[in-house]
Amino acid sequence: MKVEAKQLEFQTSIAPKTGADLLIDLLKNEGVDTLFGYPGGAVLPIYDAIYRAQGTIKHILFRHEQGMIHAAEGYARITGKPGVVIATSGPGATNLVTGITDAMMDSLPLVVFTGQVARSVIGTDAFQEADVMAITTPITKHNYQVQSISDLPRIVKEAFHIASTGRPGPVLVDIPKDISAGVLVEEPEKACIDLPGYQPTTKPNPLQIKKLADSVAKAKKPVILAGAGVLHGKASRELTAFAEKHQLPVVTTLLGLGAFPADSPLSLGMGGMHGTYAANIALYETDLLINIGARFDDRLTGNLKHFAPHAKVAHIDIDPAEIGKNVPTQIPIVSDAKEALVELIVQTAESPENKAWLETLHQYKQEYPLWYKHEPDGMCPQWLIEAVHKVTNGEAIVTTDVGQHQMWAAQYYTFKEPHRWITSGGLGTMGFGFPAAIGAQIASPESTVVAIVGDGGFQMTLQELSVIYERNLPVKIIIVNNGALGMVRQWQELLHGNRISESILHTQPDFVKLAESYGIRGMKIDNQEDLITFLPELFAHDGPVLVDCRVRQQEKVFPMIAPGKGIHEMIGVKPS
Amino acid sequence: MKRIITLTVQDRSGVLNRVTGLLQRRQFNIESISVGPTETEGISKMTLVVEIEDEQRLEQVTKQLNKQIDVLKVSDITDKAIVVRELALIKVASSSHLRSEINGIIDPFRASIIDVSKESLAVQITGRPEKIDALIELLRPYGIKEIARTGLTAFLRGYQPQVNELATYSLIK
Numbered sequence: 063m064k065v066e067a068k069q070l071e072f073q074t075s076i077a078p079k080t081g082a083d084l085l086i087d088l089l090k091n092e093g094v095d096t097l098f099g100y101p102g103g104a105v106l107p108i109y110d111a112i113y114r115a116q117g118t119i120k121h122i123l124f125r126h127e128q129g130m131i132h133a134a135e136g137y138a139r140i141t142g143k144p145g146v147v148i149a150t151s152g153p154g155a156t157n158l159v160t161g162i163t164d165a166m167m168d169s170l171p172l173v174v175f176t177g178q179v180a181r182s183v184i185g186t187d188a189f190q191e192a193d194v195m196a197i198t199t200p201i202t203k204h205n206y207q208v209q210s211i212s213d214l215p216r217i218v219k220e221a222f223h224i225a226s227t228g229r230p231g232p233v234l235v236d237i238p239k240d241i242s243a244g245v246l247v248e249e250p251e252k253a254c255i256d257l258p259g260y261q262p263t264t265k266p267n268p269l270q271i272k273k274l275a276d277s278v279a280k281a282k283k284p285v286i287l288a289g290a291g292v293l294h295g296k297a298s299r300e301l302t303a304f305a306e307k308h309q310l311p312v313v314t315t316l317l318g319l320g321a322f323p324a325d326s327p328l329s330l331g332m333g334g335m336h337g338t339y340a341a342n343i344a345l346y347e348t349d350l351l352i353n354i355g356a357r358f359d360d361r362l363t364g365n366l367k368h369f370a371p372h373a374k375v376a377h378i379d380i381d382p383a384e385i386g387k388n389v390p391t392q393i394p395i396v397s398d399a400k401e402a403l404v405e406l407i408v409q410t411a412e413s414p415e416n417k418a419w420l421e422t423l424h425q426y427k428q429e430y431p432l433w434y435k436h437e438p439d440g441m442c443p444q445w446l447i448e449a450v451h452k453v454t455n456g457e458a459i460v461t462t463d464v465g466q467h468q469m470w471a472a473q474y475y476t477f478k479e480p481h482r483w484i485t486s487g488g489l490g491t492m493g494f495g496f497p498a499a500i501g502a503q504i505a506s507p508e509s510t511v512v513a514i515v516g517d518g519g520f521q522m523t524l525q526e527l528s529v530i531y532e533r534n535l536p537v538k539i540i541i542v543n544n545g546a547l548g549m550v551r552q553w554q555e556l557l558h559g560n561r562i563s564e565s566i567l568h569t570q571p572d573f574v575k576l577a578e579s580y581g582i583r584g585m586k587i588d589n590q591e592d593l594i595t596f597l598p599e600l601f602a603h604d605g606p607v608l609v610d611c612r613v614r615q616q617e618k619v620f621p622m623i624a625p626g627k628g629i630h631e632m633i634g635v636k637p638s
Numbered sequence: 639m640k641r642i643i644t645l646t647v648q649d650r651s652g653v654l655n656r657v658t659g660l661l662q663r664r665q666f667n668i669e670s671i672s673v674g675p676t677e678t679e680g681i682s683k684m685t686l687v688v689e690i691e692d693e694q695r696l697e698q699v700t701k702q703l704n705k706q707i708d709v710l711k712v713s714d715i716t717d718k719a720i721v722v723r724e725l726a727l728i729k730v731a732s733s734s735h736l737r738s739e740i741n742g743i744i745d746p747f748r749a750s751i752i753d754v755s756k757e758s759l760a761v762q763i764t765g766r767p768e769k770i771d772a773l774i775e776l777l778r779p780y781g782i783k784e785i786a787r788t789g790l791t792a793f794l795r796g797y798q799p800q801v802n803e804l805a806t807y808s809l810i811k
Contacts, residue, residue: 195652196652196655199652199655199656199659200659200660200663203707204707205652207651209651224707257707258648258710259647259648259706259707259708259709259710260707381705382701382704383698383701383702383704383705386694386697386698387698390694
């Protein structure tokens with residue numbers, strides 16, 4: 063044994079530097095502190111280099127590539143820095159596809175490294191070969207296949223630059239095994255970014271800013287729509303200053319929650335399919351719609367024919383392709399949200415005369431608040447979210463999957479601060495919430511992180527329970543368990559003649575025992591009294607906790623804009 | 639409406655796939671596409687002809703193309719003063735006694751016969767796509783065995799009329 067160990071040491075000490083060693087050096091240069099990874103054949107040289115780096119770069123081993131990439135997304139959302147992912151070729155890479163697409167849709171910076179078979183066998187259907195470049199071209203902001211070790215420094219530098227600037231997004235770097243295993247002949251020169259085709263505009267056009275400032279002064283019914291662009295641009299403070307100075311009401315999108323304090327009198331809450339009455343009617347009646355960093359997604363606008371029909375539309379976005387894509391725009395401003403808002407604050411001399419408008423909106427808020435009714439046949443999911451809000455003082459980082467629980471969390475977990483909300487908006491990915499919470503907890507170890515997930519979605523990525531146990535990450539998992547794919551069930555009930563087709567999960571694991579089998583504390587709660595009793599203690603627990611909360615299956619998300627309807631045609635705005 | 643869009647791109651692996659994939663994903667129909675190197679090493683030029691319903695979609699496609707990292711420049715040159723050319727090879731069934739008759743047809747088109755066999759001859763023509771279409775129609779009665787077209791390529795003329803001249807120009811076009 064001893065001899066063997068010595069040999070190993072000998073081997074490592076004289077081992078020449080490889081492409082993989084160079085990669086690790088480059089990642090450290092980029093300030094990467096955490097790798098979200100899973101090893102495999104084509105990345106063995108990279109894992110050898112990680113071994114040789116002796117813990118100077120932290121690697122978190124997940125249990126499935128989908129879990130790790132969602133974790134990297136959660137990390138990116140909290141830190142604003144690219145989440146760095148390593149997966150092997152073939153199935154390792156294809157398992158990432160959902161996460162890459164999710165990051166693309168929600169503009170999250172990721173740098174994804176995939177192993178590839180050696181260049182000599184690319185294109186021969188080699189073992190674990192997949193055409194990752196072709197597969198990921200439409201779902202990445204950009205992708206590279208490394209063809210020479212000497213290109214590696216430039217490609218890594220460019221990948222981080224592209225992922226994190228302009229409109230953020232995922233960049234994939236495919237590394238053939240002979241490149242990562244290849245021996246470095248000489249230390250490569252310092253890399254320079256060479257991207258003549260990539261120059262994002264970040265400063266607003268002053269003429270357009272002036273035009274918008276004048277329009278603000280003249281508007282009678284102005285409203286701001288704040289999207290995730292405000293958060294990416296770290297412009298919440300500027301947005302709040304601008305809105306307060308001119309008394310402009312603010313609607314946030316699903317992904318923009320937290321960009322504007324929900325407790326401000328100017329906040330109308332979330333707009334869109336399950337938005338508040340006040341927010342949606344404001345978007346319908348407004349005469350000046352100022353969109354800052356939202357992309358007029360169909361779940362926000364409803365039927366475009368009825369969206370903001372009386373409004374002059376101004377749109378501030380860092381991505382010029384978003385402006386005018388869905389909604390005709392009179393004042394286009396290609397810019398970083400913060401830069402534009404700073405200029406707007408300077409240029410807008412006069413406040414609009416919109417007292418009557420604010421009064422009307424205030425009445426809508428009073429008259430049509432979000433509502434739910436307690437029923438005898440089970441715990442109310444909305445109430446559950448409110449209870450979680452209360453026990454965490456509204457200050458937790460909250461992650462979700464997609465569906466009913468996501469909408470209830472969006473409606474009832476109101477945020478005072480930005481960068482606390484992590485949800486899969488554009489792609490609507492089940493199984494996103496729990497691993498994203500792991501990434502968030504790694505990014506922000508001191509914060510309380512709550513994964514509010516559905517019983518359906520949780521079962522798609524629950525294998526990562528190992529990770530929170532292994533790393534003792536005190537993530538709190540709240541399963542909003544209605545024994546159904548709730549949103550599918552809701553649509554079937556409301557829009558498909560109550561034909562409940564394959565949306566009930568008749569069999570489920572015992573989630574408490576499941577948690578315990580992973581070494582995690584678990585508890586099942588099916589009534590309000592128990593929740594009130596145990597929730598504070600569960601949240602005070604200094605480790606991960608899973609709470610299986612049984613809620614009413616029949617409960618539906620309201621208000622709702624049915625598909626194809628206009629934003630003013632909401633149903634369920636009041637208790638029936 | 640048919641639009642001619644030229645792209646200046648970096649000659650990197652996968653760039654053609656990026657462009658065509660993007661157009662397919664966003665449901666733009668490509669009528670023709672031609673690619674080739676330019677006067678600058680490492681830079682290629684693509685000429686696309688696409689069918690687009692309206693201005694808004696046109697704006698969207700140019701913006702999406704511009705977002706591609708390897709795309710340096712996108713221009714819609716349809717309404718500019720441009721030189722447009724396409725090359726076509728047309729194989730026509732023809733016995734020796736018809737050869738002079740065909741020669742008479744293709745001559746005004748400044749096309750030429752570039753291959754002759756017992757049963758067929760091959761005609762080469764360059765010009766605007768409409769001109770090529772016209773010749774194909776004239777040759778059709780003789781029996782066309784095969785057609786190969788390059789797709790059009792185009793660039794701006796050296797002299798661009800001023801905006802007010804352009805209006806007149808497009809009226810009589």
